[in-house]
Amino acid sequence: MSDPSTTPTKRERREAARAERQERESAAAAADTRRKRLLTLLGLLGAAVVIVVVAIVISSGGSSDKPTPAASSGGDVAGVAETKALIGGIPQSGITLGKADAPVTIVEFADPQCPFCKEYTLNEMPAVVKQYVRTGKAKMELRYLTFIGPDSVTAAQALQGAAPQSRFWEASDLFYRNQGEENSGYVTDDFLKGILTGAGADATKALAAGSSSAVAEQLGEAKTLASRYGVDSTPTILVGPTGGELKKDTESAPTAAGIGKLVDAAAAKGGT
Amino acid sequence: MSDRALRTAGLVLAVLGVGIAGYLVYVHYADIDPVCNIAHGCHKVQTSDYAELAGIPVALLGLIGYVVILGALVAPGEAARMVAALTALVGFGFSMYLTYRELFTIDAICQWCVGSAILMTGLAGVCTWRLLREPDTMVA
Numbered sequence: 001m002s003d004p005s006t007t008p009t010k011r012e013r014r015e016a017a018r019a020e021r022q023e024r025e026s027a028a029a030a031a032d033t034r035r036k037r038l039l040t041l042l043g044l045l046g047a048a049v050v051i052v053v054v055a056i057v058i059s060s061g062g063s064s065d066k067p068t069p070a071a072s073s074g075g076d077v078a079g080v081a082e083t084k085a086l087i088g089g090i091p092q093s094g095i096t097l098g099k100a101d102a103p104v105t106i107v108e109f110a111d112p113q114c115p116f117c118k119e120y121t122l123n124e125m126p127a128v129v130k131q132y133v134r135t136g137k138a139k140m141e142l143r144y145l146t147f148i149g150p151d152s153v154t155a156a157q158a159l160q161g162a163a164p165q166s167r168f169w170e171a172s173d174l175f176y177r178n179q180g181e182e183n184s185g186y187v188t189d190d191f192l193k194g195i196l197t198g199a200g201a202d203a204t205k206a207l208a209a210g211s212s213s214a215v216a217e218q219l220g221e222a223k224t225l226a227s228r229y230g231v232d233s234t235p236t237i238l239v240g241p242t243g244g245e246l247k248k249d250t251e252s253a254p255t256a257a258g259i260g261k262l263v264d265a266a267a268a269k270g271g272t
Numbered sequence: 273m274s275d276r277a278l279r280t281a282g283l284v285l286a287v288l289g290v291g292i293a294g295y296l297v298y299v300h301y302a303d304i305d306p307v308c309n310i311a312h313g314c315h316k317v318q319t320s321d322y323a324e325l326a327g328i329p330v331a332l333l334g335l336i337g338y339v340v341i342l343g344a345l346v347a348p349g350e351a352a353r354m355v356a357a358l359t360a361l362v363g364f365g366f367s368m369y370l371t372y373r374e375l376f377t378i379d380a381i382c383q384w385c386v387g388s389a390i391l392m393t394g395l396a397g398v399c400t401w402r403l404l405r406e407p408d409t410m411v412a
Contacts, residue, residue, distance in 0.1 A: 034404075037403060040403065044354060044357050044403075047358060048358060048362045052366050055325060059369070059373075123319075
């Protein structure tokens with residue numbers, strides 16, 4: 001038996017049915033909106049992936065392109081004008097840049113592939129060259145160590161091969177300006193020809209000289225000297241009175257200011 | 273979390289991002305080293321091959337991205353939500369790529385870039401969340 005007081009009236013049943021239908025429609029509309037939003041998100045994710053991939057391709061391409069101009073066009077390398085502006089007009093002999101009778105000697109130990117050596121060469125060395133080498137207060141020697149890998153050996157030999165033509169410093173500076181990824185095999189003959197030609201050297205002669213016993217001896221001397229002064233990383237700078245004992249620059253990374261202090265101290269010690 | 277709270281969080285992140293990217297753009301064009309507590313990391317990253325994209329400083333692209341997100345967060349409507357989410361997702365993806373390059377190619381860490389990557393990750397989360405929110409709880 002049903003209780004008449006709890007039995008819904010016809011009107012109540014209609015209203016309940018309408019409310020139920022509205023709820024269903026509302027839920028369906030919400031589900032539809034959610035589906036649309038998810039589809040929108042998927043579309044945005046797809047678009048974002050495409051944009052990021054294109055950016056990565058451009059970024060990676062741009063970075064790997066930098067060392068290749070030398071390889072492709074022999075001499076068309078980046079930074080030729082900057083190198084000439086930095087080194088041009090300064091006397092050089094073998095691995096030494098500056099006047100032979102300069103009272104102070106700055107010795108740099110570097111690896112051609114070492115990125116920190118590139119940083120030093122591009123950011124700190126120019127001030128040292130300008131303030132101390134051009135003015136005749138100091139001369140610089142660059143001694144190559146080749147511990148990073150086979151590309152270091154190939155590069156160091158070719159660069160040292162430019163020394164008899166008095167183009168060692170231009171070639172080294174230009175090499176750092178076009179330095180590639182460590183041990184990626186970028187130090188090819190074509191690449192080196194581009195660097196050497198850009199430095200103003202006869203590339204064929206320099207490459208031939210690089211494989212001579214004289215260059216092998218110079219690289220051996222660098223190792224011996226490095227061992228004597230306890231050089232275990234690059235770049236390492238030693239400074240001292242010409243012909244005298246050298247003192248190591250103990251900065252975590254060499255700076256023009258730090259080297260300047262050592263040069264001033266060495267000059268004072270040398271009585272100049 | 274309400275849409276208002278999400279939008280406020282996004283605005284805070286975007287403003288911080290504009291600050292970091294703006295600072296990096298400034299040091300790029302002023303040709304000075306950024307303040308960096310991690311030895312030489314910022315200088316190395318900022319002068320690396322990956323600091324520019326098609327000749328445009330990445331810091332400038334980041335600044336533009338943060339400004340677009342900021343504008344899209346302020347503007348009302350569905351289209352603005354989509355622009356904010358798309359820009360933040362692109363920024364997040366490219367930030368991840370640059371962080372990978374820092375760790376495995378450049379071999380240096382720039383604290384400003386890491387900070388920006390964290391902000392962009394937060395923005396990608398906030399903007400995506402706003403886009404996916406239940407329609408009936410959205411506040412215009």
